[in-house]
Amino acid sequence: MVGIRAQQKEKTRRQLIDAALGQLSSERSFSSLSLREVAKEAGLAPTSFYRHFSDMDELGLTLVDEAGLTLRQLMRQARQRIEKGGSVIQISVQTFMEFIESNGNIFRLLLRERSGTSAAFRAAVNREISFFTLELCDYLQQANKLDAEVAYLQANAAVTIVFSAGSDALDADKKEREQLAYRTIQQLRFIARGAMELALRKESNKSLPSS
Amino acid sequence: MVGIRAQQKEKTRRQLIDAALGQLSSERSFSSLSLREVAKEAGLAPTSFYRHFSDMDELGLTLVDEAGLTLRQLMRQARQRIEKGGSVIQISVQTFMEFIESNGNIFRLLLRERSGTSAAFRAAVNREISFFTLELCDYLQQANKLDAEVAYLQANAAVTIVFSAGSDALDADKKEREQLAYRTIQQLRFIARGAMELALRKESNKSLPSS
DNA sequence: TAAAATAGCGTACACATGTACACCTAAATT
DNA sequence: AATTTAGGTGTACATGTGTACGCTATTTTA
Numbered sequence: 100m101v102g103i104r105a106q107q108k109e110k111t112r113r114q115l116i117d118a119a120l121g122q123l124s125s126e127r128s129f130s131s132l133s134l135r136e137v138a139k140e141a142g143l144a145p146t147s148f149y150r151h152f153s154d155m156d157e158l159g160l161t162l163v164d165e166a167g168l169t170l171r172q173l174m175r176q177a178r179q180r181i182e183k184g185g186s187v188i189q190i191s192v193q194t195f196m197e198f199i200e201s202n203g204n205i206f207r208l209l210l211r212e213r214s215g216t217s218a219a220f221r222a223a224v225n226r227e228i229s230f231f232t233l234e235l236c237d238y239l240q241q242a243n244k245l246d247a248e249v250a251y252l253q254a255n256a257a258v259t260i261v262f263s264a265g266s267d268a269l270d271a272d273k274k275e276r277e278q279l280a281y282r283t284i285q286q287l288r289f290i291a292r293g294a295m296e297l298a299l300r301k302e303s304n305k306s307l308p309s310s
Numbered sequence: 311m312v313g314i315r316a317q318q319k320e321k322t323r324r325q326l327i328d329a330a331l332g333q334l335s336s337e338r339s340f341s342s343l344s345l346r347e348v349a350k351e352a353g354l355a356p357t358s359f360y361r362h363f364s365d366m367d368e369l370g371l372t373l374v375d376e377a378g379l380t381l382r383q384l385m386r387q388a389r390q391r392i393e394k395g396g397s398v399i400q401i402s403v404q405t406f407m408e409f410i411e412s413n414g415n416i417f418r419l420l421l422r423e424r425s426g427t428s429a430a431f432r433a434a435v436n437r438e439i440s441f442f443t444l445e446l447c448d449y450l451q452q453a454n455k456l457d458a459e460v461a462y463l464q465a466n467a468a469v470t471i472v473f474s475a476g477s478d479a480l481d482a483d484k485k486e487r488e489q490l491a492y493r494t495i496q497q498l499r500f501i502a503r504g505a506m507e508l509a510l511r512k513e514s515n516k517s518l519p520s521s
Numbered sequence: 522t523a524a525a526a527t528a529g530c531g532t533a534c535a536c537a538t539g540t541a542c543a544c545c546t547a548a549a550t551t
Numbered sequence: 552a553a554t555t556t557a558g559g560t561g562t563a564c565a566t567g568t569g570t571a572c573g574c575t576a577t578t579t580t581a
């Protein structure tokens with residue numbers, strides 16, 4: 100039995116979260132939201148906010164978690180598409196761009212708080228991105244039989260490139276986004292190719308350490 | 311003749327700029343500064359602020375310009391070092407890391423406002439970064455005889471990677487920064503190598519379009 | 522069924538903010 | 552020398568903020 104009370108509480112907690120997410124936009128960052136605004140949007144008295152979060156910071160960290168969740172759903176979705184065949188890089192970029200289009204504000208939250216003024220926020224965002232990176236790293240190691248270090252470097256670089264493109268996509272129109280996607284794909288190919296070549300060289304250096 | 315008045319005005323204008331820059335830190339962003347705080351730090355009455363800037367936004371854009379200037383000085387410095395010989399990538403990364411170390415707050419300003427809530431700020435920052443990228447692009451085209459498009463893609467990717475590493479460096483200690491620099495160098499090599507390989511392939515496709 | 526716990530409300534307060542306005546003083550212009 | 556211009560000041564006000572405190576109503580617990 101969940102208790103009618105706990106149920107209600109969870110519901111208004113969600114209202115607060117959704118209210119905050121709903122107020123995010125290209126000209127409104129989380130840090131510019133006030134406790135009162137969020138409470139009002141959620142249909143609550145300002146002081147009721149405290150029944151759910153001790154702080155706006157606590158709400159913010161919850162939002163970052165939420166965003167991380169969305170990011171992981173994204174990965175799952177990309178993997179599913181990849182299994183059906185096609186260029187891994189192309190499908191990944193396309194999937195990511197679709198994500199940006201429909202989850203712009205969540206992505207903005209991550210981008211902004213990653214360089215924000217709260218060390219806790221920065222750490223939380225980096226944690227989520229690092230999950231993302233490590234998953235990609237595993238994939239690369241398995242699919243391309245890459246050395247662990249090289250795979251990590253490639254994954255890290257790829258995520259950086261894709262996130263940066265996502266950031267640019269936020270301010271771009273449809274046509275620009277297509278160009279952006281195309282360029283991003285090229286850049287990811289540079290990285291993949293370079294990683295492969297240099298990994299091979301590393302490999303041969305191992306067997307011929309004197310060369 | 312400059313006029314003792316114009317001279318004084320320029321001086322207190324600088325005081326405002328320096329006051330703002332001086333208040334920036336890892337836990338204080340430009341957007342979190344208030345007009346009153348900046349005026350106070352500059353030793354001015356709040357209302358005197360308006361004699362120099364109509365807005366905090368106007369001050370902010372001035373700071374971004376200032377930051378862009380610093381960025382260009384950085385490039386010049388890197389070029390000088392490169393002329394004296396050594397690995398281009400290694401020297402560039404090292405120079406950039408030194409820049410971060412002594413100009414952390416200026417770099418933070420760029421990072422933050424790039425994803426900030428003001429379209430004007432975002433545009434201004436992107437303009438500065440794009441200068442940076444185009445300079446690198448020219449260099450790559452000239453030094454490596456690269457195709458214009460490939461050179462741009464490589465320059466863009468490289469700048470993205472380096473800025474991202476810079477962002478990470480801001481929260482890192484000395485040892486982590488060294489590792490970060492090492493990894494960044496590897497990643498830039500991936501990109502350079504990949505760009506070269508794929509540019510060659512593109513070249514051969516031109517002469518043998520049927521293959 | 523009585524008592525305790527708790528989500529939500531309204532009031533209230535101290536504080537910081539941007540900026541309008543009138544004023545002063547010294548440099549610049551005439 | 553007389554007048555205008557303009558950087559700087561202090562006062563004042565409306566507005567928004569976080570949050571302490573006491574209250575109510577309803578669910579939960581004993």
